[in-house]
Amino acid sequence: MFAVLKLAFISVAALATVASADAILDNLAREVSRVESIREIKDVQRSFAHLAQFGRFHDAATLFTTDATFIWGNASVTGRSAIENFLNAHTGEMNGRKSSSLNTLVIENPVVSLSVNGQSAKARWNGLRFAGDSKGGSWIEGGIYENQYVREDTGWRIASLHYYALYEGTYEDGWKNVGGRGIPVIPYHFTPEGSGLPIPTPEGDAPETNATLRDLEVRIESLNDEDEVRNLMHAHGYYIDRRMWTDVIDLHTTKTKVTITGQGTYNGLDGVRNALERMGPEGLTRGVNNDHPIFDMLVEVSPDGQRAIARGIEIGMRGDTNNRTASWEFNVFRNNFVKETGVWKVKAVETTPLIVADYYKGWSNGVINTPTGYLPPWVNVGSFREASFPPSNGTSNATVVDLERKLRRSAAYDGTENQSHAYGHVIDDIDCARMGALFASRGHKSSPFAGFFITPQRITDACFASYGTNRSTIRSSISFHWRPQPVILVSHDGRSATLRARLLQPSTSVSKAGSFNSAMYHDQVVLENGRWRLWSVTIDEFYWQSSSWEAGWANPTPRNASQPDPEPAGWTKKFPPDVTIAEVGEREAGFRGGAGKFVEWPEIQRMWFGYRNLVSGRVPSGERLGFWEGCVPCKVRPDWALEANGWEEPEAGPVGNRTLRMGR
Ligand SMILES: *[C@@H]1O[C@H](CO)[C@@H](O)[C@H](O)[C@H]1NC(C)=O
Ligand SMILES: *[C@@H]1O[C@H](CO)[C@@H](O)[C@H](O)[C@H]1NC(C)=O
Ligand SMILES: *[C@@H]1O[C@H](CO)[C@@H](O)[C@H](O)[C@H]1NC(C)=O
Ligand SMILES: *[C@@H]1O[C@H](CO)[C@@H](O)[C@H](O)[C@H]1NC(C)=O
Ligand SMILES: *[C@@H]1O[C@H](CO)[C@@H](O)[C@H](O)[C@H]1NC(C)=O
Ligand SMILES: *[C@@H]1O[C@H](CO)[C@@H](O)[C@H](O)[C@H]1NC(C)=O
Ligand SMILES: *[C@@H]1O[C@H](CO)[C@@H](O)[C@H](O)[C@H]1NC(C)=O
Ligand SMILES: *[C@@H]1O[C@H](CO)[C@@H](O)[C@H](O)[C@H]1NC(C)=O
Ligand SMILES: *[C@@H]1O[C@H](CO)[C@@H](O)[C@H](O)[C@H]1NC(C)=O
Secondary structure, rough: OOOOOHHHHOOOHHHHHHOOHHHHHHHHHHHHHHHHHHHHHHHHHHHHOOOOOOHHHHOOOOHHHEEEEEEEEOEEEOHHHHHHHHHHHHHOOOOOOOOOOOOEEEEEEEEEEEEOOOEEEEEEEEEEEOOOOOOOEEEEEEEEEEEEEEEOOOOOEEEEEEEEEEEOOOOOOEEHHHHHHOOOOOOOOOOHHHOOOOOOOOOOOOOOOOOOOHHHHHHHHHHHHHHHHHHHHHHHHEEEEOOHHHHHHEEEEEEEEEEEEEOEEHHHHHHHHHHHHHOOOOOOOEEEEEOOOOOEEEEEOOOOOOOOEEEEOOOOOOOOOOEEEEEEEEEEEEEEHHHHEOEEEEEEEEEEEEEEOOOOOHHHHHHHOOOOOOOOOOOOOOHHHHHHOOOOOOOOOOOOHHHHHHHHHHHHHHHHHHHHHHHHHHHHOOHHHHHHEEEEEEEEEOOOOOEEOHHHHHHHHHHHHHHOOOOOOEEEEEEEOOHHHHHHHEEEOOEEEEEEEEEEEEEEEEEOOOEEEEEEEEEEEEEEOEEEEEEEEHHHHHEEOOOOOOOOOOOOOOOOOOOHHHHHHHHOOOOOOEOOOHHHHHOOOOOOOOOOOOOOOOOOOOEEEEOOOOOOOOOOOOOEEEEEEOOHHHHHHHHHOOOOHHHOOOOOOOOOHHHHOOOO
């Protein structure tokens, strides 16, 4: 039946290992299913967060195997009903079931490892829970998950959830280390060598598939579509943070609408602008924080690949230092997307505010909205993606080689995300050796307030120079490096990618309540000898900082502008960078050690984007905005660029244009 396959296009590697066209199709089907598995595993964990937010613990328990183990801090239970009972008891009246109660769990920064046989998996995540009962009770808890998953008949399930409780406290007191003790390193299920292996090579012959080439093409395109919808929504979020209203509007289709549950619906592009201007005028001015980080987004693409839904958790962390006000917003978004001439656009935004609270009073005593009690519908994820497609009746004109390439691009999305979070986890532990080992042999990294170091060894040594070599493995304090909301632009050949991710930094210690800071990462990642490795990492920090838990982000002490700018980090005198922050010039000008005047919150730091508007191609420009294509130090070191080293520079703009030019 597949004699029509264009054998001339089949790769040499494929020919060497398989005997027939049927076997080629079987192999491709197995690869598609493995990439889908990575997504299904993430979705099952994210679904847990979505259900828990509304106290749906009975449904949440069905995401587990019947005999699953569930460890939460020092408590341990087995089986679905015990898990449900534990969650009910643990959350009490802070369960999210009543509209006045809050139970927002965010579970992010996954490093997912599929087993060689594809039947089980492990994943490490960071978690935070924001809880309150609006009657004076509040709770915040944070930690690390090391979970296990198995593939069952109808979908992936959690076989073991192990949450290591690391910090906790009430809103009023803030959080500190659990038990007032130092925090040990939480055992890793992965090594730096492994974290870049997109999906392990399977063993043995692929099982026979009933899928046609067209069936597989449809599933692969659906994975590619999901990547684009994720990027679109995450980019949308970054524009909202910076009040780039024109860029937000560019991402919408003309017949669009914004609904804010309980408040109103705004139709058309003018309506979108009116809805946005409720947050203030276009452009961020001094002292204003409009961050709305996005977590745990689930994406459902319609089987015909023309529509999509994304449901996720948004936490507004807003403030204005000019009148020292600040607020929390716990929202659920459920947005619709449509593909128009090959380009995904936002069709409808539906934001449902749960609790909105005054930062200085907290979400138990300071609720400032009237919650509606509306539950945004769930999305249809959780079973095998394969099952959601009707049989495709047509034939495919695609070559296996091209389908493999498209599939590689989606595997690259996950591989890049994996490597990004592997970095976040090891740097939380200031494990300099493991951190350096995540880089490509010619990879480079910026050390904050210092400069760029090239090669894994020098990156490791710079980390030691900065943090010391004799660090205790029991930490009295930790700054976490959450890297949620990635925009990942993968090259046409699927061998390199550009990643922009938020740095959301909760801290904890034995003695002082932790708080949040915010910064931005600009990375590039490459496939080197079959493994994803970090090619370029730049941290732009900080955009805003909390002066303490009590004072929050709206109460900074502005620095005295007549004082001299702070020096680059002192350790660089002993261990100088290969390129200093100052040598990079304009791109790092406002950051400490940079070439220009130092800018510190509540001044607005210039925000850089590595991509043009993903729909309109608009270039971010303006006094406090910038566009920078390619690696950050590449203008002073062109020999560090991807293209100078045998990799493609991913398209830094609209997907539609990439499609046209590259024939996607
Ligand atoms: C278990 O952890 C909770 C929350 O951290 C704490 O209140 C409790 O005392 C602990 N129980 C035991 C037996 O350690
Ligand atoms: C992520 O890293 C883990 C840890 O070694 C590895 O086993 C897994 O294959 C990687 N997954 C992806 C999707 O890159
Ligand atoms: C393939 O189709 C045959 C005949 O309809 C069926 O018996 C078999 O279970 C199918 N295999 C798979 C993997 O779906
Ligand atoms: C503080 O300023 C913001 C505008 O940034 C305004 O919306 C808010 O009403 C002001 N609050 C007070 C208490 O003045
Ligand atoms: C293929 O044909 C079947 C039976 O006629 C139909 O139910 C199904 O929707 C078709 N699939 C597509 C993708 O058109
Ligand atoms: C295959 O190519 C033919 C002729 O160019 C075209 O009519 C048909 O729509 C194509 N089919 C698919 C599935 O792309
Ligand atoms: C390392 O730290 C430990 C405990 O802080 C200390 O006892 C030891 O002397 C230190 N070693 C070196 C080589 O500095
Ligand atoms: C700011 O710094 C200048 C120069 O050091 C100093 O003369 C001045 O008194 C400072 N102003 C304040 C308000 O601290
Ligand atoms: C896409 O590329 C075409 C041709 O190069 C150009 O005319 C058009 O403006 C581009 N569109 C966007 C959205 O960048």
